Amino acid sequence: MIFGVDVASMILGGVAAGMVLFIVSVGLSVTMGLMGFVNLAHGAFAMLGGYVIVLSMNYWGVPFLPALAFGFVVTAAVSVVFERTLYARLYRAAELEQVLFTIGLVFMTIASVTLLIGPENQQLRLPAMLQGQVNLGFTQYRTYSVFLIATGIIIVLGLWLGFERTRIGAQIRATVDNRRMAESLGINVNRLFTLTFAFGSGMAALGGGLGAEFLGLDPQYALKYLVYFLIVVAVGGLGRVTGVFYAALLIGVLDFVLKKYIPKGGTLFIYGLTILLLLWRPQGLFAGKST
């Protein structure tokens, strides 16, 4: 029985962490798959969203859920400006230039946030109902983790439906698979890029806000967790919503379990596992499926 509770709490913890990874990374995966753009500034958009969400709560007293929506909208809007004016110029450039450009953006974001807001960590003040523990019947668990899991499931279902059932979703899938074909079918690829980019950045913003409880929120955020987001995308496969979902859960749970049982191994195992996974399936674990 104790073992059962132990396993349950472990999986819950890992899944909750995985959900944050998923919410932030899914936009990265889709934009990278769709546009072939190595967007290392994705973490910067997550950070921007996180700041908008946390600061609007702390300074204007906006409640948690509206603040999340607000962060999504603001970040998506900002990202559109960037996409149209800057990113669009580099769609045909080599990977390297994209890396350079987006690292430049990350540096500028970090410096600007440090200058304008300060180097300190911003505290997310959760509503009372999301604090403490909740009784799940079989075990007590951290309310916020349960909330994150529920949110993550809603988001992945929504995205899945959106991808499978809507026109835009079909267009995105078609373009990920074969851009030239999609263009010849009359899909407005540029508009699709902008929309997807905005949406992906908005999702990153949500992730930044939702994850602030675990990951904190300070100017270095844009760089600190980038490797984790990239690992999730690489393992999940480019442009694959469900792939990224499974990869995020896998990495979240594995990371959690390894930390709990072999804390002395540090991050050794998670990097080692990622290497093995990528060598085994270079295109990502879930690259075979179409969404």
Next chain:
Amino acid sequence: MTACLLETNALGRSFGALAAVSGVEFRLDAGARHALIGPNGAGKTTFINLLSGVLQPTLGRVVLKGRDITGIPEARRVKLGIARTFQINRLFRGLTVLENVYIAVSERVGAAADMFRPAGARGDVIREAMHLLAMLKLEDDAGRRVSELPYGRQRLVEIAVALGLKPEVLLLDEPAAGVPSAESHIILDAVGRLSKDIGVLIIEHDMDVVFRFAERITVMVGGRIFAEGTPKEIAADPEIRAVYLGQHSHV
């Protein structure tokens, strides 16, 4: 009876449920000038890919001079004497024309692994590359980057790179496609001037070119060999005229 250079036995390749090439029995003789024709999607390029090793067959064998080379990767087949060009240019676009050909020649003569001598000191390689370029009337572009050349000139470079490999079997995938007709004769002249020991297989849509060039023609339809014979036989075959040549006469 001339010596058989390259042959295939029951060669087939499927992509999922789609059989792009199946049951192909084909033979290319030394010194042959052989054309492969057929409608779009007939599996011609897939067939070339199977011969050159870009793709692995799902069935059957490829035999070069009596040796089974089915499992041998592309780069090793080049060493065994098979070279090809591509339907869509695959060139080193950022490099000069001379560098493009130099790379091919130096690979062939075994110079390319040398890292301690300047490339410029291999006069033999440069000379050979320049002669090839002269043959294709490319020498005045030798110092220009491929990406700066008009498409027709790039097609010539495509051939020059393949010729730099001094192949025994040369597979040309629509060498004249996209080349202005004023220049396409340069390509054909160059191919025509090749040593008689080389077997050449050419995929071509332009029937004038095919009939002028080829001594033997294979017609491929739906991934299978539909007919084979001399140009005369092919031209005389009413079925082929109906199925294929007729379609193309107005293209």
Next chain:
Amino acid sequence: MKRIIGATASFLLAIGWAQAQEVKVGVVLPYTGVGAELAQQQDRGMELYLKMHADMIKPYKITLIKRDYKNPGGADAKIAVQELLTQDKVDILAGWNYSPNAIATAPLVTAGKKLAVISNAGTAHITNLSPYYVRVSFSMWHAGYALGDAAVKQLKAKTAVVGYTDFPPGKDMLASFKRAFEAAGGIVIDEIPMGSAGAVPDFTPFFQRVKDKKPDVFFVFVPGGDHTTAVIKTYNALSMREAGIKLIGPGDITQDNKLQAMGPGAIGLITMHHYNADLDNPENKRFVAAWKKEYGPDSTPDFMAVGGYDAMAAIVHVVKALNGKIDVDKALEVLKGWKYDSPRGPIMIDPQTRDIVMNEYLSEVVMKDGKLAQKPLGRIEAVKDPCKSLKIGPCAN
């Protein structure tokens, strides 16, 4: 004509005088990067001291030449220190936030023959690495050892789990706590490295492991700053207090400028440290009031700020004692045994080790006037770095 000559002469004299009065202090701190916030606290502490004591410092002029070394990598710090010494020709060095940088620059400081006042870096044996290092901040062993002892004797704990950030200060803290705790009769039943100092990890898995072990106290050491906040959050989210596990640690985990952000969840935390902003002594009252006036009512000084403040106090003491002519050997003479009433209470520089001797305070977080505050539980006076007293590892040399 004479008047002109006279004026020029007096002008030149004035310049000469002014030059003689200027003391250049090279400050090396991580002004950008992950440590930027920590650097800011120390920087503000230094500046505040100069501002509060402007009259006392006259006629000397202390110029701070600030250099960023960005990260704990060592190389940037070495370049910064080397150039401060050879190019800016500073008279005194100060700063060092990260221990690895202090370790890396030790040979330079020795070669440069300049007084170097450490305002934070806490790895115990650093002061052994160069004869010119003087530390006014702390050694990791100060709080760890004191708390290990107090945990058994005052908090009546028998078992403990130690969770630490996996970098040298964390390992120091583990060693010092464990040594004192077990010497006093307790048992450390588990030691958990909890991620690196670079990024705040999700502490849940580690804390879950602790919860399973059910120790009397859970001793945590993480770097001051964001790690701390995350620790408190996780402790509460997993209801570990309700499970009977006391969270204790050095004062890093209740760093003053983070305290209010932790919320009521922090109530009941027990820490051992040499400073908190609620210490009841006149120096501290003056210091905190001046700080809030200078940097805003929401800003609170913490032990790093005091480190910066006391570093400047030491430097000013040297400048005044040596009449602005800084010679490293004389400066060391002046500082060895120097006593001062710091906001953290009376401090002294140990003449043998050039390390600080100070009080350690056991405190508990309580709610007072709607704000979190630190209630004193006890005090251990004049604590010397136990690592050097006990001659442990590299501290022995």
Next chain:
Amino acid sequence: MIAPALNPALHPAALAFAGRHQPRVWEPIVWILALVFYFAFPNHLGFGTELLITILFALSLDLVLGYAGIVTLGHAAFFGVGAYTVGMLAYHGFWNEPISSLMLAAIVAALVGLGSGLVLLRTQGLTLLMLSLCTMALLEEAANLGHEYTGGFDGLASLPIPKLLGLFEFNPLYPRTQYVYVLTVLFISFLFIRTVVYSPFGQSLTGIRENTLRMHAVGSPVRARLVTCYTISAAIAGIAGGLWAQANAYVNLTTLGLDRAAMVLIVLILGGCGRMYGAFVGAVAYMVLAHFLAKLYPTAWQLGLGFLLVVIALFARNGILGIGEALLRRFRAKRMPR
């Protein structure tokens, strides 16, 4: 068939190719400047040494990235392996003679390069990017965990580095010996890299960069070439790391961290990759800027750097040298009639 007068081997393009490895007139200037620095800025030799090491490290990356087109984010792995080889051997008292230590660093780094290259270079694009990154992170964590041997986060300090050739002391305060030593190693390594780049092997690397598929079709053993190049590059990066450890008498975790890997990438792209001297120009630009801005305005040097990167990526894709080449071409076009 071809008249001797029209011998294509004497065509200007062929002659230019045959002589392209000859030193340019301006090439000595770079090295003269490096020597001038020694005398002109005796107080900045620490910075100068770090700069030269960065150049060498960037050169090693140029070989894989600029010439062979391998996009890697984990090049600091080899720098770190070299640094730790020197550091651990010296610290634990096994071996510390500078020049032979450096060779050992090169060998160990080359072995790591060979091993990881054989495995990683089967992939490309994002997968390769992530694999190289994770391999480096793995090494970094291993160095952290093995603190008994590596010193962990604190690193190994005060390495006993004896006098160079038994004559020249490595003074930490006035690193004159370090500067000259590093400059010499850089020069020798540069000559080697230059030879490789202009060799048929180097030419085939550019072929792989420009079109890997065609390289297979000309019979090139692509993977063997890439692994060879990767190994050589790793060895040079290892030398750079070894120099770093010797010059600083110190080694720690940052020698194989993402920060260093990203920094060298930025340096190279900034200068212009696939150009050899891009490493020089990029390192000078980056380090001077970082240094200067950090002094002037320590809290915001990142902003300026970020802005520069964005501008380079958007408007000067071949880096600073690329701008120079474009201007030169325009100038020449104007001078030539028609």
